[in-house]
Structure formats: structure tokens, C-alpha cells
Amino acid sequence: MKKEIKTTNSVKKLYLLVSILPVNKRDVFMDLTEKFNVNYHISFLGNGSASSEMLALLGLKESRRAVSMGFIREDKVKDCLDAIEDKINQLGIHAIAFALSLDRIMGLKNYLFLADLGGKAWKKN
Numbered sequence: 001m002k003k004e005i006k007t008t009n010s011v012k013k014l015y016l017l018v019s020i021l022p023v024n025k026r027d028v029f030m031d032l033t034e035k036f037n038v039n040y041h042i043s044f045l046g047n048g049s050a051s052s053e054m055l056a057l058l059g060l061k062e063s064r065r066a067v068s069m070g071f072i073r074e075d076k077v078k079d080c081l082d083a084i085e086d087k088i089n090q091l092g093i094h095a096i097a098f099a100l101s102l103d104r105i106m107g108l109k110n111y112l113f114l115a116d117l118g119g120k121a122w123k124k125n
Helices: 023-034 052-058 074-091 108-114
Strands: 014-021 041-047 064-073 096-101
Touching: 014 023, 014 074, 023 041, 023 064, 023 074, 064 074, 074 096
Parallel strands: none
Antiparallel strands: 014 064, 014 096, 041 064
């Protein structure tokens, strides 16, 4: 007989939070998202392929952007995205942020680890 792992209703879905923003603002937004228990970040440089005319039309100075990703629990997504939107408006920059649901993509142990709920993602043999 297969042993089932039961979860309670208090376990929240996990989302991937993605932010695309000016390179010089990356640390500001990573610090902001940490306040919402985003406990893992990865950030890398992106370079768009838009022409200088298109950049000017969109009000952008350059095509280089920082792309940051982190994991966030469902109960924190709305407040975090609202805070990011407020910061974008406050700084007057062009940026975007969104969250993608990761439910049913990963196993429970990885979920518990990434959601900072005390799970172990792997064991040493």
C-alpha cells in the first residue's frame, strides 16, 4: 500500500515571481521582494532586440535589462506585486513584474523547501 502525504489547507501554492527592470534598479527590487518572504533569487542580464526607433517610441533609453526571478507563496503574491507597482511608479521607470503558478509541477519536498516551510530539497547519501 502506498503511503500518502497529507497536506493541510494552510499550505499555499508556490509562484515564480519574475521582474524585468533597469539594470541599476535590480538590487532595490530584490530587497523589496525579500520583505514578502521571497527566499531565493536569481538574477541575470537580458538584452532586447528592439531597434533604437522602437526604444524611443516606448520611452526606453537602452535595451539592457535585469531579469530577476524568485519563489513566493500564494498568500504574498498580491501584496508583493502591489508593492512592486508602487515602487515602479515612485521611481518613474519602465519595468514589469508578474507571477506564474508552479502548482503540480514539482514534488512536495521541493515545494516545502522553496516555500521556506522546513522541507529538505535533497539529502546527502
